[in-house]
Amino acid sequence: LSILDVAGGHQPMTNEDRTLWITYNGEIFNYLEIRPSLEARGHRFATRSDTEVILHAYEEYGEDCVQRFNGQWAFAIWDSKRERLFLSRDRLGVRPLYYAVAGGTFIFASEIKSILAHPAVSREVDLIALDQIFTFWHPLAPRTFFRGIHTLPPAHHLTVDASGVRVRRYWSLDYAPADGAGGEQRSAEQLRELLVDATRLRLRADVPVGAYLSGGLDSTVTAGLGSRFTDTPVRTFSVTFEDAEFDESSFQKDAVAHLGSEHEEAQCTRQDICRVFPEVIWHAETPILRSAPAPLYVLSELVRRSGYKVVLTGEGADEMLGGYDIFKEAKIRRFCAAQPDSKWRPLLLKQLYPYLPDLQAQSASYLRAFFHPEPAEVDNPFFSHLPRWNVTSRLKRFFSHEVRAALSAYDGLEEVRASLDARFPGWSHFAQAQWLETTGLLPGYILSSQGDRMGMAHSVEGRFPFLDHRVVEFAARLPPRLKMKGLDEKHILKRAVGDLVPPSVLRRPKQPYRAPDAASFFTGGKARADYVDELLCAESLRRGGLFDPEPVGRLVDKIRTGRARGARDNMALVGILSTQICIERFIGR
Numbered sequence: 001l002s003i004l005d006v007a008g009g010h011q012p013m014t015n016e017d018r019t020l021w022i023t024y025n026g027e028i029f030n031y032l033e034i035r036p037s038l039e040a041r042g043h044r045f046a047t048r049s050d051t052e053v054i055l056h057a058y059e060e061y062g063e064d065c066v067q068r069f070n071g072q073w074a075f076a077i078w079d080s081k082r083e084r085l086f087l088s089r090d091r092l093g094v095r096p097l098y099y100a101v102a103g104g105t106f107i108f109a110s111e112i113k114s115i116l117a118h119p120a121v122s123r124e125v126d127l128i129a130l131d132q133i134f135t136f137w138h139p140l141a142p143r144t145f146f147r148g149i150h151t152l153p154p155a156h157h158l159t160v161d162a163s164g165v166r167v168r169r170y171w172s173l174d175y176a177p178a179d180g181a182g183g184e185q186r187s188a189e190q191l192r193e194l195l196v197d198a199t200r201l202r203l204r205a206d207v208p209v210g211a212y213l214s215g216g217l218d219s220t221v222t223a224g225l226g227s228r229f230t231d232t233p234v235r236t237f238s239v240t241f242e243d244a245e246f247d248e249s250s251f252q253k254d255a256v257a258h259l260g261s262e263h264e265e266a267q268c269t270r271q272d273i274c275r276v277f278p279e280v281i282w283h284a285e286t287p288i289l290r291s292a293p294a295p296l297y298v299l300s301e302l303v304r305r306s307g308y309k310v311v312l313t314g315e316g317a318d319e320m321l322g323g324y325d326i327f328k329e330a331k332i333r334r335f336c337a338a339q340p341d342s343k344w345r346p347l348l349l350k351q352l353y354p355y356l357p358d359l360q361a362q363s364a365s366y367l368r369a370f371f372h373p374e375p376a377e378v379d380n381p382f383f384s385h386l387p388r389w390n391v392t393s394r395l396k397r398f399f400s401h402e403v404r405a406a407l408s409a410y411d412g413l414e415e416v417r418a419s420l421d422a423r424f425p426g427w428s429h430f431a432q433a434q435w436l437e438t439t440g441l442l443p444g445y446i447l448s449s450q451g452d453r454m455g456m457a458h459s460v461e462g463r464f465p466f467l468d469h470r471v472v473e474f475a476a477r478l479p480p481r482l483k484m485k486g487l488d489e490k491h492i493l494k495r496a497v498g499d500l501v502p503p504s505v506l507r508r509p510k511q512p513y514r515a516p517d518a519a520s521f522f523t524g525g526k527a528r529a530d531y532v533d534e535l536l537c538a539e540s541l542r543r544g545g546l547f548d549p550e551p552v553g554r555l556v557d558k559i560r561t562g563r564a565r566g567a568r569d570n571m572a573l574v575g576i577l578s579t580q581i582c583i584e585r586f587i588g589r
Contacts, residue, residue: 246515288578
């Protein structure tokens with residue numbers, strides 16, 4: 001996957017006196033701006049690659065070299081003079097980096113399966129990580145699904161030398177509003193300028209760069225920004241569904257017409273999701289609770305087949321600029337908590353989820369009970385996320401008796417509470433919700449299981465203008481009212497770059513990316529593939545030891561006969577099946 005200078009590549013590289021060696025995954029987008037200052041200090045370069053810029057920047061500035069980098073990276077440098085290994089991961093966690101200590105050996109890699117190949121590494125499930133996945137949708141860093149194998153958290157360094165292994169943070173976000181912030185118009189202009197430059201940098205490549213186009217605001221903006229910096233029409237790619245509930249092709253067509261892009265689409269059927277799901281888990285290396293990564297796996301296959309290695313995508317906009325329904329939901333719940341006896345205020349929650357018919361049919365009393373808008377809860381630091389986490393936690397009833405006993409004293413919420421930024425209590429409620437989403441689900445699920453792994457499964461690299469650290473830092477300091485005006489999500493983004501998208505896309509309500517879940521694995525009372533029955537049978541479940549065969553059997557019968565309802569049944573089936581695939585593929589072997 002050579003993207004910047006074939007001579008540089010991604011193989012280990014050394015400096016002139018062979019005292020430093022680097023192995024590296026990712027891109028430093030501003031390497032052309034960094035290189036002249038290093039040359040002025042006497043550094044000589046043998047390639048045009050960004051890899052060599054990292055090496056010489058470390059030689060000149062030491063561990064603080066990363067403060068000069070604009071990019072997405074995971075790299076390791078062996079410093080033979082100091083007899084020290086230095087590892088670093090990018091600020092937002094776009095690129096993965098794992099490590100383990102086994103048999104007196106420090107092992108690191110971009111993929112867990114590489115670490116599992118070492119004979120000293122045991123293959124065991126981390127039950128606390130399993131509990132976290134079935135609460136937060138992902139393990140809390142540094143845990144992974146595998147006991148003893150850790151992930152280096154985003155924005156962290158790790159050093160290994162004679163004194164041991166040390167991990168430290170080198171960057172963090174501050175959500176305190178900027179002093180003397182300009183008005184809405186000036187903020188919109190600044191955001192546009194930053195996004196333009198972030199996109200310009202991410203178009204640097206020795207290969208053509210395409211763009212994902214979902215039909216939503218973020219990907220259309222990204223593709224639109226990309227089209228401003230190329231001499232040929234931007235090549236766009238999208239995934240469509242046979243199910244009208246999930247399909248966004250009408251908006252994709254409007255965006256393509258507006259952009260004038262050369263466009264290709266991959267239709268993903270339920271059968272396709274079932275077919276590729278084991279490979280999705282092989283690349284994700286963790287259980288997942290939604291089938292959404294599977295269509296992205298199919299999409300990246302189309303991209304690579306079309307001759308592209310790099311795509312721009314819109315991830316990060318929702319986290320940084322307040323686009324997710326979870327932010328609206330928390331705002332409405334606080335509004336409801338101010339008058340807890342109101343029969344009308346809870347009905348506002350229906351406006352958030354027009355694409356969920358089951359929720360639309362519920363009464364105000366049900367909505368009030370489900371979303372917990374109680375006055376006593378508004379000061380809970382997890383107020384915004386408790387409904388999601390509570391729903392997911394109920395899936396643990398499928399755990400085996402042994403697993404539940406082993407986890408009886410563990411409280412994942414307390415672990416999150418202990419990890420809160422010291423500045424967290426002083427931030428607005430909106431900012432607190434953003435911090436939880438940005439430090440949790442974004443690196444733990446969105447950028448890993450849905451992003452890096454599904455693209456790299458077919459050697460396709462995603463680039464994310466909204467995750468440029470300058471954009472992220474600017475957005476964090478914006479007042480919440482500019483991010484969500486009333487219930488208008490990403491208001492400042494629409495103000496800044498609304499001209500890049502067609503009116504239909506600009507006006508459409510936020511709809512999260514979703515895909516068919518449990519229904520993908522059964523049709524007409526039968527499993528769509530043999531592996532589904534094999535992994536969900538009582539014998540396989542008992543052998544794996546993580547789930548109770550009896551309630552799982554009832555769930556499978558319910559889904560097999562088309563009686564599944566709501567997100568809980570869907571997440572349970574996908575979570576159990578993906579965990580069983582992990583056991584079969586990684587533990588059992």
